Amino acid sequence: MxxxxxxxxxxxxxxxxxxxxxxxxxxxxxxxxxxxxxxxxxxxxxxxxxxxxxxxPPFKYRAATQHQARARHLWAEAAAGRTPSVVVQRSGSDRNARPRxxxxxxxxxxxxxxxxxxxxxxxxxxxxxxxxxxxxxxxxxxxxxxxxxxxxxxxxxxxxxxxxxxxxxxxxxxxxxxxxxxxxxxxxxxxxxxxxxxxxxxxxxxxxxxxxxxxxxxxxxxxxxxxxxxxxxxxxxxxxxxxxxxxxxxxxxxxxxxxxxxxxxxxxxxxxxxxxxxxxxxxxxxxxxxxxxxxxxxxxxxxxxxxxxxxxxxxxxxxxxxxxxxxxxxxxQPLMMRTSTGCLVAFGSDVSSSCQPLATTGRLIAAAKGYAVTLSRSPAGVQTLRLEGEDGDRTLAVVNAGLAERRFGEIRPIPHAAIDGTPLTSWLLSPPHPTGPPPPVVALIYPGRAYGAAPAWLAPGGGNRVLNPQVLAAAGYAVLVISLPDASPSDLSRLAGAIEEVLEAAARVAPIDLDRVALAGHSFGGYGALLAATQTTRFRAIVASSGKDEFSDNFDLSGPYRLHPEDGVPLTAMAGWAETGQADLQAFIADDPEAYLRASPLYAARRIVSPVMIFDYDLDFTHADSLFGALYRLDRDAVLVTYLGENHGLVSPANVRDAHARVIDWLDRHLGMATAEAVDPGLSPDLQQRQEDHAAVVTVPDQPLWR
CATH class of the missing domain: 2.130.10 (Methylamine Dehydrogenase; Chain H)
Structure with missing residues (x-):
């Protein structure tokens, strides 16, 4: 394998x-x-x-390190003053002349x-x-x-x-x-x-x-x-x-x-x-x-x-x-299948004579004759990777074992209707230690997504490294994940009103404090949070991670591409996202600049009065630092937090912990301290070192053997 x-x-x-x-x-x-x-x-x-x-290596495994290395080299060249510290991007007839x-x-x-x-x-x-x-x-x-x-x-x-x-x-x-x-x-x-x-x-x-x-x-x-x-x-x-x-x-x-x-x-x-x-x-x-x-x-x-x-x-x-x-x-290998009775069999074979019983009901990751790899997840979020075979079973890895000892809040469905009357369901996560008065609420949004079932990242062990709902709930906040099927900026003129209607529906199902509500989102959700802040004063705090504050910068080259012409210009990724993708502005910026202005929270900054926390990442293609500058000019409560060495989210464990500590502090300041006792997960990432078998390496020819 x-x-x-x-x-x-x-x-x-x-x-x-x-x-x-x-x-x-x-x-x-x-x-x-x-x-x-x-x-x-x-x-x-x-x-x-x-x-x-x-x-x-592949782009996603080298973008940050290569960007840092080339930037450091060019800074050194500029400081020495003997060699130009220049990178050239080309268009038109010279487009294919870029380095490879x-x-x-x-x-x-x-x-x-x-x-x-x-x-x-x-x-x-x-x-x-x-x-x-x-x-x-x-x-x-x-x-x-x-x-x-x-x-x-x-x-x-x-x-x-x-x-x-x-x-x-x-x-x-x-x-x-x-x-x-x-x-x-x-x-x-x-x-x-x-x-x-x-x-x-x-x-x-x-x-x-x-x-x-x-x-x-x-x-x-x-x-x-x-x-x-x-x-x-x-x-x-x-x-x-x-x-x-x-x-x-x-x-x-x-x-x-x-x-x-x-x-x-x-x-x-x-x-x-x-x-x-x-x-x-x-x-x-x-x-x-x-x-x-x-x-x-x-x-x-x-x-x-x-x-x-x-x-x-x-x-x-x-x-x-x-x-x-x-x-x-x-x-x-022949095609292996797991039957409804838990047997691993070859496709079309007689189950009664060829059944290999599988002990787990987890997701089947891979299978070959005599072997199966399964991944299971407990209600507490502990994930176990197992290899089951004819010669016995073994556990290959256990992830987040410490979660088994933790207590988690209840996840409840919140039925409500879309603007056009279509039935929808949002999901409310309660704090794990509900005591005292109704808890304040953090509403998580991502325009364009509706959740028929509770999303997997809302459950214990979910993989969100930004705005993790279980961490927010452990700090005493109810977390409301809102279904918002409308997505493009032209559909979001009533975004704040739609969010407020779901909050009212949630209050009819569970005790929550509607006077203490924060709005948060990541990526397009971060953009949605900033846009909603231009439409209402209801929210006592805003948290926007990787959120765009304007669309006119959509043709900017992000750091790794700016310094590496070898990777080309991701034009369709940038222009396509704005013109027909998630933003769906249906126009090239040079043909209809007003469409880009109307969709951008930056140009409605005077209407933002809620305190705003912005998370930016230096290698990211989305930024909201211009909006921070505008809010600073208006003397509004705002914080710009920039993490270096990060792309469209967080990877560094230290940054993950730091970001959540800052979010919880921001919420406590502007919503009032959550009454439930905060629960520190107390778990540290463990970088495992193992002894390995290395294959003998035979010299590889510099040129192909054949042409």
Missing amino acids: VVYRVTSEGWALGVLEPSTGRTIWFDISPETANLGRALAWRTDTELLVVARSTEN WPARRLVSLDVTQGIQRVLATGEFVDLELAPNGDHLALLEDAEDIQPDPDQLAAIGEPMRRRRLVLIDLVACEVRRNPDLDLIPYLLSWNPAGDQLLVFARPGGKTWDGGSFRLVTPNGDVRSPTTIGRPALLEGVGRAPYVRAAWDGADAIGLFKDGDGLVWRALDEVGPAAPGTGQDRLITVGGRLYRRDNAIWFPLRGDGVAFSGEATPSSSASDGGGRAAVNPGRLDV
Whole structure:
């Protein structure tokens, strides 16, 4: 089993032997595969890995340290005065002249001997191994793209073209196809391994002009016959994708059919199966199965249906998203499923004769024949990772064991209605030691989210490192998590009124002090808290973390990008967020600057009278320091707290503790000391040091073995 870990140097790959529990770590920094997969088992002992240089791990593991190192170097150059301390970003015709990071390497790793061979280099972002193990397909980032300036930008719009690379692992040949620009999330070999299914668009065309293509291992491309247009879907941030897979020897795609969608074979006139963009699919034994409730049915024709929780190895999460959209083949092991009776069985096998009982009912993380990894969480928030196997069970890790000794408050549903009358539910967490008069309230908001069930981060052991509700409740505050389905600034003109209505509804369910209410939020919730403060004087304190105070700065480059032209300009992430994303202003700033001004709390600063605490992070792309300056100019009660070395939230344990101490002090000052006795969790992060087995490292060639 492949495992990963964060180290002081970055990001490392290891191999776990389930039978012994031993992990061997290798000198390899794997790609995180945001678009698909970064590795594949070719045999039981050979692993193919897209690897980065150890000095240049994936962005999220290096952004802060690289930014700090480069800034320190440039400061030193400026102080010395001999070398310019300059960084240059380019646009237009020089856009592709920017510097580049060292190319990623496709590495063949012998996990028993530690031998590494470099097979190819390139900016690989996804890979798929043919079932026979003879050929490998890779998706490679190519030239930068300038999105159409006359169309609204979307966060998920690609900023680079993506090319196909084919590797013959037997003949040692690498082929690149410069003519195809591939859509992400589709890279699928047929069972025979002689055809690759992709979706591509011609150069300069939109994805509406794209089509399915079949590619042979030697690079020949064919457009199959199709009936109707492929269904072009949109994911997070309006990222474009299509759905397709192999059902036996037939390529199956999701197509438009009047007002609906159908699954239909390419190159075939035959029956179609009704479909949706949300169908959950798996491939087992070369057949395509779709889930309906808890039952898996063959997508086409007759076959055995099966009930259970599937964990196919092809869908094991490595940070990518392709397996969640389009299923691939199973790699080595048969598909293992957990039945409703708690048995681990191979798909389609006789449960009565092959049942391996599982002791826990926790979430199934991974499974192979004879082994299962589960993650369970107790009502107190203690999480336990267990390995269950034919040779016995063992606990791999226990997280937050000290929470078992703590007392936690009750979580209650608060029914209410949206502005249009739609029934909604918000959630109230009471202090764990309710005594004396009704407690003051901290209302947590995030416009655009409605919670049909209590969010997991509200429960004990929740992962919030900013504005943790259990910490606030332990300090004696009731915490109200408010459902607010309206999201864009144009929908938020009555934000404060909607919040006040939920507070009134909560007071009818539980004793809370409506005269002592604070409003708090993180990210878009921080923006919402600042915006609501411009609409009412009801709140006695505001806490905004990573909240934007204006939208005209949305094209600013954050620190890591400003100093590293190698990472390009994340234009669609910035412009897309404002134009069609969460802000949804439906305008480019140069075309309608008034829309950006109307949505910005900064320009309504005179209406803010509630005391405001602002948390900013120096590596973050959102800031509210301008609003602090305006409030300072107006002589209003405000605090700007800036944490260095932090991005869109908190990571440092010391900063997490410091921030919560400041929030509680701020609330106590402006709401009056909470009457319940505060409970200090008394738990410290424990950085564990373990003895490790290190694999022998064989010298890696500087250049690929083949070209």
